[in-house]
Amino acid sequence: MEVIQKYFPGLTDEQINHFSRLKDIYSDWNQQINVISRKDMANFYEHHVLHSLAIGLFIKFSPGTTIIDVGTGGGFPGLPLAIMFPEVNFTLIDSIGKKIKVVKAVAATLHLKNVTALQTRAENYKGQFDFIVSRAVTTLPEFYKQTQHLVSPKQKNAITNGILYLKGGDLTDEINPFKSRISSTRLSDYFDEPFFSTKKILHLSF
Template sequence: MNPVYKYFPNLTNGQREQYDRMLALYTEWNQRINVISRKDMDAFYEHHVLHALAIARFTSFQPGTRIIDVGTGGGFPGMPLAVFFPETEFTLLDSIGKKILVADTIAKELKLSNVTAIHQRSEQHRGQYDFIVSRAVTTLPDFVRQTRHLLSPKQKNAIGNGILYLKGGDLSKETAPFKKRTTISDLSTWFEEPFFATKKLLHVTF
């Protein structure tokens, strides 16, 4: 069984169809443009889709919430989250044009009207978002410097506006400057697969 359905049994039929199609679409595109490690494709749902959906285990979003996925690559974690939260607006941002091309094409194939893909560096991007999501594109202090200007001061969700950062390993040095503003969640509390044993989700507020 698709591990997504084990942890999220209440998905609509439409959402299940979108998640099911993802594997074929990413497999096809990955043969042309390498956006996912080829050896990783065998564990696509566990390593990419379920990993992204850790954010959906941590919180939910009010309709109209604006989220930017910085360094999205081929669309992670933003793409799986856009399927899960159809009333949330997602901007997928990456500085590598061919990766954004893949993300944009797959979003259109999946009919995700709540996704916008943009080829740009985060430092150059202008916009106001409730949350910034990402999968460990750099150290946390560097990421904060590159993206903090994108956060909106207006609150509309149960948790404070900020960064939702997926990363693994010992994060004590990286989080030290933001210690009082950071909540760290172990993904192993939500998912039983060994892959998640050292993976964490950081929520940093400002």
Template sequence: MDSSSIVEKYFPTLTTQQKAQFQDLGTLYAEWNEKINVISRKDIDNIYEKHILHALSIAKFQDLSGKKILDVGTGGGFPGIPLAILFPDAHFTLVDSIGKKIKVVQAISDALGLENVEAYHQRAEKTKGKFDFVVSRAVTRMKSFVNWVNQKIQSDNPNDNCGIIALKGGDLEDEMAEIKRMYQEVAISDYFSEPFYTTKKIVFIPF
């Protein structure tokens, strides 16, 4: 089932507009991927399962309504763009060090009419402002990632549950031991039944 119906299966309360945006998303990525390769050719046929729904697993873990989110190393816009469709009242800043990928992000968010997305061709360290959450998808080892973004998270109120939410895969024990701080690991297969998610995980590092 690689169509937007897989999104509706797990998020049955989408508005008419959100359903239309998710339907358009696959087509937009297919068109842009012909010009600028942001998703591997073999994955574009499975974009809903391997990219869009994968990004939305974060929404099953954490309600982002009204929050400010920084998506670091967003590539073609994951996990930021699917999350921005799902949480129209949250604000998303998507950054990547590769300019042509940000061009795709900008074009797709414009085509979808997403007014809650800003996209910048820059490194995380250069991004201005503070955020409730920093999200990412397997950008680098977590020790380096924490160093890049730990100044970007606003943690004034300990009740706010701010922090890093990362999409990872496989055995993370050694990698997570390097950061020497508390973290939570959640199996995405707890949320989604497709075999693709068997080894996929969400890692949350509270700040």
């Protein structure tokens, strides 16, 4: 939890309470449904919560912004972002029912009224959002094909509506097809921890 407050010193008491409770809630659920590698629970805040919150350093979402987290898994990056931005509406989707069961339970335990969780595939989902967020569920060109119908043309933020994608490694081949529509920001620009040395946030604007 200290690593969260290191980079986000202005959290409210409620946000600190929510973030502080997250690890225990996930540890309990992980005994029943393995949504996070058990080896990785020791690095829960750095590898999952802080990684998700990189999006909150890249952009401060305007109140009323709508966001869909596609392939949310156990709720990342959507749930940490929902705690960080209580005036933003989040829809978290995944095709695997047991993962959505955990997401719903975590959101209910923390009384997060800005979170909706659904078992569905992006290709089948109808609705439009200001941003799509995700943590590397597939290659970016493939992800774009599956999700492009979900982005609203109406703008209300400082950056253009589109995809905010967290991914690591050499992304040259994935970025090239989008030319000037995409930006890549190294997470090492935000965070000191070695875990983030190869990780990036991609913004594909629509």
